[in-house]
Amino acid sequence: MTETLDFRKQGRQVRRKITEMVVAAGRGHVGSAFSLVEILLALYKGGVLRVDPRNPRWPDRDRLILSKGHGALALYPILADLGFFPESELMKYCRRDGILGGHPEHHKIPGVEASTGALGHGLSIGIGMALAARMDGKDYRVFVITGDGECDEGSIWEGALHAAKHKLDNLTVLVDYNKQQSYSDVSEVCPLEPFADKWRAFGFETEEVDMDHPERLLKILKSVAPKSRPRAIICHGVKGKGVSFIERNLAWHHKGKLTDQEVVNIYNELEI
Amino acid sequence: MRKRCLEVVHRLAKKNKNVIFVGSDLGVGVLDNFKKELPGQWFMEGVSEQHIIGMAAGLAMSGKTVYFNTIATFITRRCLEQNAIDLGLANLKVRLLGSGGGLVYAPLGPTHLATEDIALMRSIPNMTIVAPCDAEEMERAMLASESWDGPMYVRIAKGGEAVVSRPELGFELGRAIQIQEPGEVLFATTGVMLQRALEASALLAKDGISSGILHFHTVKPFDSAALLQAAAKSRAVLSLEEHTVLGGLGSAVAETLAEGNLERPPLFKRLGLPDAFPDQYGSQNSLLERYGLSAPLIAAETRRLMSERLTPAIGG
Known part of the structure; x- marks a missing residue:
């Protein structure tokens, strides 16, 4: 499964599932999830994360924290597909009898490492986990995915200072740099550039990758991690990636009920 | 400390x-x-x-x-x-x-x-x-x-506080400690207000007013059973805290008394800090004094409360 990961095919399948969930629930952060799909596929399906769906609390597992918790719609179908919980949960998204909420909760969902959604929390939690691995002599790694808008939070940069202080080479931060936040373009609301330079200046071994070529992200994730410093990977992508009329369309950051026509149009584009 | x-x-x-x-x-x-x-x-x-x-x-x-x-x-x-x-x-x-x-x-x-x-x-x-x-x-x-x-x-308090806790009374998180048997008055305290309650209690004793002290080292979970038991034996209850009267010990005591539906509800007063930012510097003690949390002021407020006439019921 590692060498033959078909991003195109699997990306469409995940987006199809996301759409079905949004239809069922009548709501969801579509754009924020679509830009995240290939990042999560690389980690979970590319043979990067060492996890065991039958034993989600395995002490030696790698930890993935989706700090941009509003991207949960992309995470859920992948976790279900791997067997962390039954597929039937997906259609109960946001329902009172389901475990999958608009933001992921650690104590409810097998495979979810932290309850996120309030932004700017995940990196520090990940740093605590990475420090614990070192104390306990364990070789598990910690991956934290943040949003670009999330990097407006001061706590992200507090965390960045300390990840470097502790030389956490078992920690990787992936930023889903899809260039848009809720209100408008990142460059308008709170510009982050020079973004990669900021992470470098904070002491991270920093890579940039164009998410039109997710196999490059996979290559970086599988390469030998830097020594004595944390890693940041800036994933340049597009909000709403994968469906033409959702891409760069802020109306889809958080979407309510979809019309039948919208659903048909999405499925047509996904060609499944 | x-x-x-x-x-x-x-x-x-x-x-x-x-x-x-x-x-x-x-x-x-x-x-x-x-x-x-x-x-x-x-x-x-x-x-x-x-x-x-x-x-x-x-x-x-x-x-x-x-x-x-x-x-x-x-x-x-x-x-x-x-x-x-x-x-x-x-x-x-x-x-x-x-x-x-x-x-x-x-x-x-x-x-x-x-x-x-x-x-x-x-x-x-x-x-x-x-x-x-x-x-x-x-x-x-x-x-x-x-x-x-x-x-x-x-x-954590300032440090150097007089040691008034007593090991023989035990310690269990979530359980209030009865420092003095309930009297006419009951002081509910947390933190270093216990020391003030002890001093105020001694002042009141001189006037022939007996007072019990129930100390809540744990404010949450709140030991409501201990409070209701002691309050039922008292004519007046005063909560003492170095904290705004909104949302702290006084609120926990008030909520418990209000929902406790005691047969003879005691008179009740929250003593604590007002809902305002302090407008003075000085020392911890000078501010406590300013807000009525010195022993003499607590005793005075207690006497006032004891003499308070009950608000008549509407239409009564």
Whole structure:
């Protein structure tokens, strides 16, 4: 499964599932999830994360924290597909009898490492986990995915200072740099550039990758991690990636009920 | 009190390698011995309180028990969301040790006072709140924290308080301690207000007014059974706290009395800080005096309450 990961095919399948969930629930952060799909596929399906769906609390597992918790719609179908919980949960998204909420909760969902959604929390939690691995002599790694808008939070940069202080080479931060936040373009609301330079200046071994070529992200994730410093990977992508009329369309950051026509149009584009 | 508190953390850490201490940017020399003996369990992480609570959560999720010390208001007021989500929702074994609870930092002004810390923390599910009255009780609380589940906020007083807690009365988190048998009056205290209640009680005794004292070292979970039992035997109940009267001990007492539906409800008064930012510097004692929390003023307020006429019922 590692060498033959078909991003195109699997990306469409995940987006199809996301759409079905949004239809069922009548709501969801579509754009924020679509830009995240290939990042999560690389980690979970590319043979990067060492996890065991039958034993989600395995002490030696790698930890993935989706700090941009509003991207949960992309995470859920992948976790279900791997067997962390039954597929039937997906259609109960946001329902009172389901475990999958608009933001992921650690104590409810097998495979979810932290309850996120309030932004700017995940990196520090990940740093605590990475420090614990070192104390306990364990070789598990910690991956934290943040949003670009999330990097407006001061706590992200507090965390960045300390990840470097502790030389956490078992920690990787992936930023889903899809260039848009809720209100408008990142460059308008709170510009982050020079973004990669900021992470470098904070002491991270920093890579940039164009998410039109997710196999490059996979290559970086599988390469030998830097020594004595944390890693940041800036994933340049597009909000709403994968469906033409959702891409760069802020109306889809958080979407309510979809019309039948919208659903048909999405499925047509996904060609499944 | 802080010194004793941190000494106990050191002792716990020696016994258990999963006990971790984190400070923010504490005074020079704090816990030097700890740092020397157990460098792997000791952290000083700078003026990054939000980050530290998240980091503590990550450590606790990995099997550690984390003790984090800095100035109380920077833990509670600044980091409310981290406290609620990272610690409360996840229900983790992190102990927040807040220095300067109440008016301790009076000369430093409102930025450094922790006068609504208990109210903030009380609103977080799963959070335990402890406010010991002296160093001895602090030690008992800290030792008990080792086997207590979930997050805990420990309010640390100025230090050097007269030791008034008594080991023979025992100590159990979540259980109030009856320091004096209920009399005509019942004082419900937390933290160092116990000392004031004892002094006020002695003043009242001279006037022939007997007073009981029920001490709530643990404000949450609140020992409502102990309160109702003692209140049922008293004509008047006064809560004493070095904290705004909104949301702290006084509120817990008021809520319990209001819903307790005692056959003969006692007269009741919350003594604490008003809903206002202090407008003076000075000392902790001078501010306590200003807000009516000196022993003579507490005694005077008690006498006034005892002589208060009941509000007639509507239409009655």
